[in-house]
Amino acid sequence: MTASPVLGPTLMFQEAAEAGAAVARMLAANGPAFAALGAKLRAAPPAVIVTCARGSSDHAATYGKYLIETRTGIPVASAAPSVASVYAAPAVQGHALCIAISQSGRSPDLLATVAAQKAAGAHVVALVNDATSPLADTADTVIALSAGVERSVAATKSYIASLAALAALVAEWAEDDTLRRAVAGLPDALARSWALDWGSVGASLQNATNLFVIGRGLGLAVAQEAALKLKETCGLHAEAFSSAEVRHGPMAIVGSGFPIIAFATSDVIGDDVRAVAADFAARGARVSLADARTDGAGDPPALTADPAIEPILMIQSFYRMADALSRARGYNPDAPSHLSKVTRTL
Numbered sequence: 001m002t003a004s005p006v007l008g009p010t011l012m013f014q015e016a017a018e019a020g021a022a023v024a025r026m027l028a029a030n031g032p033a034f035a036a037l038g039a040k041l042r043a044a045p046p047a048v049i050v051t052c053a054r055g056s057s058d059h060a061a062t063y064g065k066y067l068i069e070t071r072t073g074i075p076v077a078s079a080a081p082s083v084a085s086v087y088a089a090p091a092v093q094g095h096a097l098c099i100a101i102s103q104s105g106r107s108p109d110l111l112a113t114v115a116a117q118k119a120a121g122a123h124v125v126a127l128v129n130d131a132t133s134p135l136a137d138t139a140d141t142v143i144a145l146s147a148g149v150e151r152s153v154a155a156t157k158s159y160i161a162s163l164a165a166l167a168a169l170v171a172e173w174a175e176d177d178t179l180r181r182a183v184a185g186l187p188d189a190l191a192r193s194w195a196l197d198w199g200s201v202g203a204s205l206q207n208a209t210n211l212f213v214i215g216r217g218l219g220l221a222v223a224q225e226a227a228l229k230l231k232e233t234c235g236l237h238a239e240a241f242s243s244a245e246v247r248h249g250p251m252a253i254v255g256s257g258f259p260i261i262a263f264a265t266s267d268v269i270g271d272d273v274r275a276v277a278a279d280f281a282a283r284g285a286r287v288s289l290a291d292a293r294t295d296g297a298g299d300p301p302a303l304t305a306d307p308a309i310e311p312i313l314m315i316q317s318f319y320r321m322a323d324a325l326s327r328a329r330g331y332n333p334d335a336p337s338h339l340s341k342v343t344r345t346l
């Protein structure tokens with residue numbers, strides 16, 4: 001099913017390599033916007049937050065959910081776009097904040113959800129890469145992801161810029177100096193993460209057909225994103241689970257030789273990922289554990305940082321591996337089958 005062999009670095013490789021520069025641009029472009037929005041949210045906290053996104057951007061929303069709920073206590077729920085776009089159900093008036101995340105800002109169902117939220121009085125924040133998109137036009141606050149044009153179908157730098165934008169927003173909202181410093185250090189830390197060698201993960205998946213990707217808490221979003229990338233670019237059936245959720249049934253199929261990638265942050269929630277990884281390894285599963293507690297000394301290596309940004313660093317290393325694995329398996333990661341860059345769903 002593959003396209004012709006790729007000569008030279010792929011767009012996916014080039015764009016993922018630019019993620020640190022993209023984050024630096026995004027932070028420079030939006031400093032006052034983060035501060036103003038943070039102050040507004042402190043002065044008048046929303047009753048609820050609704051996220052609106054698809055695909056990789058929806059995984060970024062998962063990251064935002066954990067970060068916002070753990071730092072502010074405000075519930076964050078993911079909107080099912082069909083409720084607005086197909087069922088045409090109106091949203092109830094409330095003190096909602098709607099966070100829409102999108103690379104293109106053009107999918108009709110996303111726009112319908114945002115319109116419904118706006119009609120119900122929500123303040124709409126758009127994290128969007130295409131600042132000329134209809135989503136940017138509609139939003140009350142626009143955070144330009146500033147990742148630059150992304151041409152590879154597989155989103156990379158725009159995903160990382162979305163996570164970084166969420167971290168920057170929450171750092172301002174919660175006036176959290178530790179998180180502010182961690183966010184400011186992201187461009188350098190991303191460059192170091194890009195240099196890490198995840199070749200052992202690629203080797204373990206070279207002839208695989210399926211796998212689980214495990215994370216928990218702030219690490220779940222990158223497990224979801226990794227699973228999507230492995231399907232999209234490597235022809236692998238990968239499913240993401242939290243390390244708790246996987247025990248409620250799915251782990252029945254984890255036996256000898258079953259491949260697992262696990263993303264463990266260095267904090268206490270990472271302990272549960274480390275525990276499930278150890279359980280699965282004891283059954284003979286082929287476990288690749290990215291453990292941020294090892295500060296680059298594990299295999300695959302993962303850097304120790306603020307636990308809120310460790311997932312962003314791990315996915316940066318993962319992207320480089322996924323690009324290489326895709327090519328090694330005979331695929332072109334820039335041109336996944338049956339997909340185009342802008343997906344428009346109703």
Ligand SMILES: N[C@@H]1[C@@H](O)[C@H](O)[C@@H](COP(=O)(O)O)O[C@@H]1O
Binds near residue numbers: 079082109
């Ligand atoms: N995050 C959303 C979910 O909240 C939603 O349930 C799902 C299906 O949405 P739809 O009903 O529009 O197909 O899409 C995304 O994954």
